[in-house]
Amino acid sequence: MEQKLKEHIDPALEERLRSLIDERIDAKLAARIEKHPSRKKKLAVIVSKGTLEAAYPPLILATTAVALDMEAALFFTFFGLHILKKGSAESLRFVPLGNPATPMPMPNIISALPGMTALATLMMKKTIASKQIVSVPELLDLARESGVKLWPCQMTMDMMGIERKELIEGLSDPVGAATFLSYAADADITLFI
Structure with a gap:
């Protein structure tokens, strides 16, 4: 089924979705690091x-x-x-x-x-x-x-x-x-x- 979906999704759209997901993950990670900076034990x-x-x-x-x-x-x-x-x-x-x-x-x-x-x-x-x-x-x-x-x-x-x-x-x-x-x-x- 995944193969069939891939055939119907525009490659440009797929790339844009991956890019948006990566940006959101990076933003969430940066916010978490800023809120809880690493420190020495x-x-x-x-x-x-x-x-x-x-x-x-x-x-x-x-x-x-x-x-x-x-x-x-x-x-x-x-x-x-x-x-x-x-x-x-x-x-x-x-x-x-x-x-x-x-x-x-x-x-x-x-x-x-x-x-x-x-x-x-x-x-x-x-x-x-x-x-x-x-x-x-x-x-x-x-x-x-x-x-x-x-x-x-x-x-x-x-x-x-x-x-x-x-x-x-x-x-x-x-x-x-x-x-x-x-x-x-x-x-x-x-x-x-």
């Missing part, structure tokens, strides 16, 4: 802990996200803000007390002994270096250079009496929860670490 992370083992995940995830052509923002609040203080990234500690995933399980009472945190930190940093894993200060540099938004929490700064001059250089301006939530509401991935 976004990662939003709340960084709330300031220990050695807590600093790695958000920094690795954010720098990896940027390498994958995503946007990334880290919101450093409460004890996570410690990571951004001048000189702190180099001296972050690993605290085995109450950490059931510590590689060498030991009773909590032993972890509570004086010097155990220092020993555990030394051992962890030695392992990190022997595995040629970049340090936290190097990850912070990479994050700043690659455009990761490093947001100090203004409320935490006020609460803890931390001034902007006490934080490392190259950070985004301090923000509040509303700014982070506005970003996170549009993020594809949101994490709390």
Whole structure:
């Protein structure tokens, strides 16, 4: 039947119909793209802990996200803000007390002994270096250079009496929860670490 219809349709008319259909499809597509422009995927992370083992995940995830052509923002609040203080990234500690995933399980009472945190930190940093894993200060540099938004929490700064001059250089301006939530509401991935 299609063959019979083709025989009766004027080729010029068929071409004109195809042209009109293509124009309408193109116009609809352009309107849809204008209404919903493509954007980069976004990662939003709340960084709330300031220990050695807590600093790695958000920094690795954010720098990896940027390498994958995503946007990334880290919101450093409460004890996570410690990571951004001048000189702190180099001296972050690993605290085995109450950490059931510590590689060498030991009773909590032993972890509570004086010097155990220092020993555990030394051992962890030695392992990190022997595995040629970049340090936290190097990850912070990479994050700043690659455009990761490093947001100090203004409320935490006020609460803890931390001034902007006490934080490392190259950070985004301090923000509040509303700014982070506005970003996170549009993020594809949101994490709390």
